[in-house]
Every structure is written in structure tokens, then in C-alpha cells.
Amino acid sequence: MNIAVDAMGGDNAPKVVVQGAIKASDELGINIILVGDSEVISFELEGKEKRGLVSIYHCREAVLMDESPLKAIRNKKDSSIKVAFDLLKNGKADAVVSAGNSGAIMAAAILTLGKVEGVERPALACVIPGSAGEVILIDVGGNVDCRPAHLLQFGIMANAFATSCLGMKRPRVGILNIGEEAGKGNEQGRMAYELLKNSPLNFVGNVEGGEIFSGLAQIVVCDGFIGNVVLKLSEGLAASVSSRLEKSIRNYMTGKVLALLSHKFFKGFQKTLDYAEYGGAPILGIKGVGIICHGSSSAMAIKNAIKMAVDYVENDVERRLSEQIAGFHP
Amino acid sequence: MNIAVDAMGGDNAPKVVVQGAIKASDELGINIILVGDSEVISFELEGKEKRGLVSIYHCREAVLMDESPLKAIRNKKDSSIKVAFDLLKNGKADAVVSAGNSGAIMAAAILTLGKVEGVERPALACVIPGSAGEVILIDVGGNVDCRPAHLLQFGIMANAFATSCLGMKRPRVGILNIGEEAGKGNEQGRMAYELLKNSPLNFVGNVEGGEIFSGLAQIVVCDGFIGNVVLKLSEGLAASVSSRLEKSIRNYMTGKVLALLSHKFFKGFQKTLDYAEYGGAPILGIKGVGIICHGSSSAMAIKNAIKMAVDYVENDVERRLSEQIAGFHP
Numbered sequence: 001m002n003i004a005v006d007a008m009g010g011d012n013a014p015k016v017v018v019q020g021a022i023k024a025s026d027e028l029g030i031n032i033i034l035v036g037d038s039e040v041i042s043f044e045l046e047g048k049e050k051r052g053l054v055s056i057y058h059c060r061e062a063v064l065m066d067e068s069p070l071k072a073i074r075n076k077k078d079s080s081i082k083v084a085f086d087l088l089k090n091g092k093a094d095a096v097v098s099a100g101n102s103g104a105i106m107a108a109a110i111l112t113l114g115k116v117e118g119v120e121r122p123a124l125a126c127v128i129p130g131s132a133g134e135v136i137l138i139d140v141g142g143n144v145d146c147r148p149a150h151l152l153q154f155g156i157m158a159n160a161f162a163t164s165c166l167g168m169k170r171p172r173v174g175i176l177n178i179g180e181e182a183g184k185g186n187e188q189g190r191m192a193y194e195l196l197k198n199s200p201l202n203f204v205g206n207v208e209g210g211e212i213f214s215g216l217a218q219i220v221v222c223d224g225f226i227g228n229v230v231l232k233l234s235e236g237l238a239a240s241v242s243s244r245l246e247k248s249i250r251n252y253m254t255g256k257v258l259a260l261l262s263h264k265f266f267k268g269f270q271k272t273l274d275y276a277e278y279g280g281a282p283i284l285g286i287k288g289v290g291i292i293c294h295g296s297s298s299a300m301a302i303k304n305a306i307k308m309a310v311d312y313v314e315n316d317v318e319r320r321l322s323e324q325i326a327g328f329h330p
Numbered sequence: 331m332n333i334a335v336d337a338m339g340g341d342n343a344p345k346v347v348v349q350g351a352i353k354a355s356d357e358l359g360i361n362i363i364l365v366g367d368s369e370v371i372s373f374e375l376e377g378k379e380k381r382g383l384v385s386i387y388h389c390r391e392a393v394l395m396d397e398s399p400l401k402a403i404r405n406k407k408d409s410s411i412k413v414a415f416d417l418l419k420n421g422k423a424d425a426v427v428s429a430g431n432s433g434a435i436m437a438a439a440i441l442t443l444g445k446v447e448g449v450e451r452p453a454l455a456c457v458i459p460g461s462a463g464e465v466i467l468i469d470v471g472g473n474v475d476c477r478p479a480h481l482l483q484f485g486i487m488a489n490a491f492a493t494s495c496l497g498m499k500r501p502r503v504g505i506l507n508i509g510e511e512a513g514k515g516n517e518q519g520r521m522a523y524e525l526l527k528n529s530p531l532n533f534v535g536n537v538e539g540g541e542i543f544s545g546l547a548q549i550v551v552c553d554g555f556i557g558n559v560v561l562k563l564s565e566g567l568a569a570s571v572s573s574r575l576e577k578s579i580r581n582y583m584t585g586k587v588l589a590l591l592s593h594k595f596f597k598g599f600q601k602t603l604d605y606a607e608y609g610g611a612p613i614l615g616i617k618g619v620g621i622i623c624h625g626s627s628s629a630m631a632i633k634n635a636i637k638m639a640v641d642y643v644e645n646d647v648e649r650r651l652s653e654q655i656a657g658f659h660p
Contacts, residue, residue, distance in 0.1 A: 144508070186553075210562035225519075232538050237543070245572060
């Protein structure tokens with residue numbers, strides 16, 4: 001299997017991306033194509049062992065993290081993100097992994113590969129470690145002003161992914177809302193509730209903000225606007241709660257005990273909450289496989305995302321997703 | 331000053347409500363009218379000292395936490411929430427404080443007292459302890475499907491409250507969005523951005539999910555749907571992060587040290603994060619003063635909310651809010 005990895009994408013690229021790619025290649029025995037400036041990538045590869053399965057595909061440009069996604073993809077034809085998806089399109093790669101500008105990755109994926117038949121809006125699904133197992137939040141990819149039918153499709157696509165890739169049997173699907181009962185919330189939510197209730201999905205109803213990670217639902221469907229806010233808020237809060245608790249423990253405890261609880265422990269703990277460390281987020285509904293990593297991904301997170309790309313390909317998620325979408329809209 | 335307190339509202343009513351009311355009366359030297367079933371309230375007051383300033387106003391009914399707000403207020407004319415606002419309307423109370431069904435409190439406030447002239451939608455403002463001082467999130471009161479003009483008014487009303495009641499000079503006002511730049515986000519957000527930018531408010535632009543509590547903005551404006559999700563998610567996460575960290579510290583440390591870090595410590599820490607403990611949330615834009623407390627409020631939280639009601643009255647927030655709304659829509 002060949003995975004195209006955007007070597008120029010992410011806050012710590014290319015260093016940690018290359019490290020993560022080598023790890024993945026070692027552990028999984030797969031071919032990695034590092035896409036980007038060959039000079040800087042070669043420098044990072046220098047002296048690393050087992051380079052056999054890792055190759056470089058040179059391109060001149062890179063999309064910056066704060067660039068306008070659509071403009072960047074249209075103007076920078078030789079950027080690492082665009083070239084990686086071109087490799088996939090041309091059959092030279094089986095999947096793309098990138099920690100770059102997520103809007104640009106979404107745009108490149110959709111423009112280069114196209115959408116699965118019947119899918120109106122591809123969506124980004126984030127797998128989050130909840131308090132009772134994994135929870136998929138969909139969409140976190142910036143699909144704003146969604147129609148209720150889009151939310152239904154998000155549920156179907158996440159269901160296909162969860163059953164084929166995450167080993168969930170018949171995942172509980174909920175819709176993010178501001179009350180427990182049907183009829184609560186905004187118009188979008190009320191209409192999507194009806195569509196989901198009448199679908200073959202294992203629909204469990206409304207999920208309130210405090211219940212997103214509780215396990216009440218394993219798939220939580222929402223508009224990409226609110227999904228993005230939820231994700232960023234969760235990250236921010238996990239870091240801030242953990243650091244405030246550290247401070248308050250340090251004020252509370254004596255000198256000797258303090259030595260036992262290193263700052264590293266707290267940083268480590270924060271990482272366990274951080275979905276970025278957990279792996280990548282798959283773009284569901286495109287013709288092909290694209291995994292987006294957080295910009296601040298560590299080498300471990302990059303490796304985990306590559307592993308997810310491999311699972312996605314091996315479990316034929318695209319075909320299953322396509323069948324489920326077709327089945328629901330005969 | 332006379333504050334009408336809904337003695338029947340909240341998960342731990344009437345016990346903690348009565349306790350909080352007595353505390354407030356003691357500390358602030360104000361009259362409290364406990365509204366509700368006189369028999370149960372008398373039982374709670376039994377044996378408490380300094381009852382002089384605390385009186386009971388009897389009514390037969392109470393709105394349940396999960397009752398439909400509008401129906402409850404229309405049908406239960408003798409419920410403690412409705413009666414408390416009637417007392418305010420008739421000049422027998424200067425403000426209402428309730429930890430009951432928040433939808434019903436909003437409905438009773440608006441139906442009984444009416445809206446400040448020019449205000450389209452009264453909104454609930456929650457004051458949250460952020461990492462760099464207080465942050466006001468508005469609306470958290472369930473105004474869904476807001477138009478951009480509503481969001482502008484939320485900003486103006488919160489500005490009036492913050493400057494007159496919280497001692498903020500010229501608070502930084504931001505709008506919750508999914509990108510830093512103007513032009514990002516959904517249609518509602520983009521249009522509200524322009525309105526806020528062209529207002530006399532100290533507008534600082536978009537605030538992303540991870541920055542809500544950072545201090546970037548002191549007032550964060552959003553649709554009531556997302557405001558509710560943000561609030562409940564924050565509460566849930568603070569509790570879950572803190573309890574997971576406690577578990578992981580207990581696994582990490584030795585027996586002796588464990589004794590130093592009691593479970594109580596963690597519960598105490600959680601409380602410092604909990605906006606419920608912090609006080610109440612004022613309903614901005616009604617003709618009168620209504621403060622909503624979290625259903626799980628402690629006696630301390632009830633007392634803090636009563637203190638906020640007193641500040642609101644003494645600082646003449648309603649008049650200032652009314653002037654600012656009128657000034658913006660001449």
C-alpha cells in the first residue's frame with residue numbers, strides 16, 4: 001500500500017511529519033511517499049534507518065496555514081496538498097494524510113477526487129476518546145448552514161465508517177441539540193431529527209452539550225459550524241482545566257510531594273485528552289481516502305493518522321459508504 | 331430593597347434556596363420574599379436566626395424542571411415563578427431570582443414584564459470566570475435561529491450590563507465564529523460581524539471556540555443554540571477532565587501522598603470552574619430584573635445571584651440598557 005503524506009503540512013513540518021511517516025512505515029510495513037520540497041525532506045531523512053519504504057515526491061509549493069483554502073488550491077497547482085491528491089487520483093497512492101490547512105485539504109480532496117455519488121456534502125468526522133469509548137463528531141470540517149438532509153447524510157456516512165473501521169456494531173446516532181425532547185432546538189435540528197428518526201440508523205435522539213462525550217451516542221451529528229466550535233472549545237478547555245488544576249495542586253501540597261508530580265505528568269495527561277494525539281479525522285464522502293491531522297500533530301499523531309488511512313483502505317470504507325448512501329436514497 | 335426568590339425552583343429546593351436567601355439577607359441587609367408553598371418554606375425556616383427580613387408569599391403551584399415552559403406559565407398562574415414576577419410587576423418586589431426551569435423563567439419574565447422598548451429578543455447573559463477575568467457569554471437562553479440584528483442587540487445589552495454592573499470600562503466584544511478573519515463562518519455570523527463592526531461597541535472581531543474563555547473578548551456574542559451547547563459542554567468537560575485527572579494522579583502516586591489529595595479537593599476544584607457557583611445569569615432586555623440560577627445551585631450560588639440582583643437594581647442597568655438600545659436605533 002502507498003500512502004501519500006503531505007510533508008509540508010502542519011506546525012512542525014517537515015520534521016515531525018517525517019518522523020511519524022518513518023514510524024508508520026516501520027510498524028505497518030507500508031510505502032510512504034513524502035510529498036514536498038525534496039531538499040528539506042532529504043535533510044530530515046538524513047541518517048534515519050530503514051528508509052527503504054519511504055520515498056520523496058518533489059513539489060515546489062506549500063499552502064500556508066492561514067491561506068484562503070479555495071484560492072490556495074486553485075492557484076498553487078504544485079503545492080504538496082494538491083500534488084498528494086493528484087497522486088491518489090492517478091493511482092500512485094491509495095490515500096492522502098496531511099496536517100496542513102484543513103480547509104485547503106477538504107477543497108483539494110473534493111475538487112481533485114470528486115464526491116461519492118449521492119453525497120451532497122463530504123464531511124469531516126473526528127474520532128474523540130469519550131468517557132465511555134470512542135465518539136464520532138461529524139461535521140467538524142466547516143460545512144456551515146447545513147440543510148437537514150445534509151445532517152442525515154452525515155449520520156449515514158459516519159455509520160458506514162464506524163461499522164467498517166472502528167468495529168462498532170450498530171452505533172447509537174444522536175443529533176446535537178439544546179434539549180432532550182423532540183421538537184426542541186432550532187429549525188435545522190427539529191427537521192433533521194425527523195429525518196434521522198425515520199432512517200434505518202440506530203437513532204437515539206437529541207444529545208445536549210454536556211452529553212457529547214458521555215457515550216449516550218457514539219455518533220453525534222451536527223452542523224460544521226457548531227462542530228468546529230465544540231472541537232476547539234474542548235481542546236482549549238482540556239488544556240486550561242488541566243493547567244489550573246496543576247496550579248491548585250501545587251498550592252495545596254508540600255514540597256516533597258510536588259517532586260512526585262512533575263509538570264511532564266500534566267502535559268502527558270493533557271495529551272490523553274487531545275484528539276490531535278488520537279489520530280486523524282477522515283473526510284467522508286469523497287471518492288478516495290483523505291485523512292486530516294491537527295496542525296500541532298506530534299510524530300505519534302501522524303503515525304496514528306497513517307494507520308487510520310490504512311484501515312480505511314483495507315476495510316473498503318468508501319464502497320460501504322457509497323452503498324449505504326445509495327440504499328438510503330434509492 | 332425587596333427581592334422575590336422562587337423558593338420552589340431548583341434541584342435542591344426549597345432547602346438550599348432558603349439557606350441562600352437567609353445568607354443574602356444577613357450579608358446585604360435586604361428584604362427577601364420567599365415565594366412558594368408556605369408550609370414547606372416555614373419548615374425550612376424553622377430555627378434559623380435573623381428571620382426578620384425574610385418573609386413568605388404563599389402560592390400553591392410550582393413549575394417542574396422538565397415542563398414545557400410556555401404551557402407551564404400559561405396554565406400555572408399560581409406557580410412560584412409566575413407569582414414572583416407578578417410581585418415585581420405590582421411593585422412589591424424589585425427583582426426576581428429563580429433556580430427553576432429556565433425556559434419558564436424567561437417566558438414568565440417576558441410575558442409578565444414585557445420587553446424594553448426597541449429590544450427584539452431579551453437574552454440570557456452568563457458571566458463565566460475566564461482565564462483572564464470575567465467573560466460574558468450571550469445568549470445562553472435558548473434564542474434559536476437568531477437574525478444578525480439580534481446578535482448586534484445582544485452585544486449592546488451585554489455592553490450596558492458589563493459597564494454598569496461589572497465595572498468593565500469599554501469591554502472587548504467578539505462574535506463566536508469558526509475562523510479569525512472576517513468573511514469566515516455562516517451567513518448569520520458574517521452579517522452580524524458587519525453590524526458589530528459598524529457599531530460604537532469595542533468590537534474585536536471573531537472569537538473561535540478555543541478562545542471563548544481566553545480573554546480575547548470580554549463579551550462573546552452568539553446564537554442561543556450554540557451558547558447553550560457551549561455552556562453545557564464546558565460544565566461537562568470541566569467535571570470530566572477533573573475527575574479523569576484525579577484518577578490518573580491516583581494511579582501515578584503512592585499511598586501516603588494519596589491521603590494528602592482528598593476527593594474533596596477535586597470536588598472543590600470543580601466548583602471553582604462551575605459557573606453555577608459563580609452566581610446567576612441576568613435576563614437582559616426585559617422591563618425589570620430577573621436573574622436565573624443553575625438548577626443545581628448551592629446556597630452560595632443562590633446568595634451570589636441575589637447579590638447580582640441587588641447590583642443590577644442599584645446600578646440601574648435597565649435604564650442604561652434602554653438608553654444604549656435607543657441610541658443605536660435612533
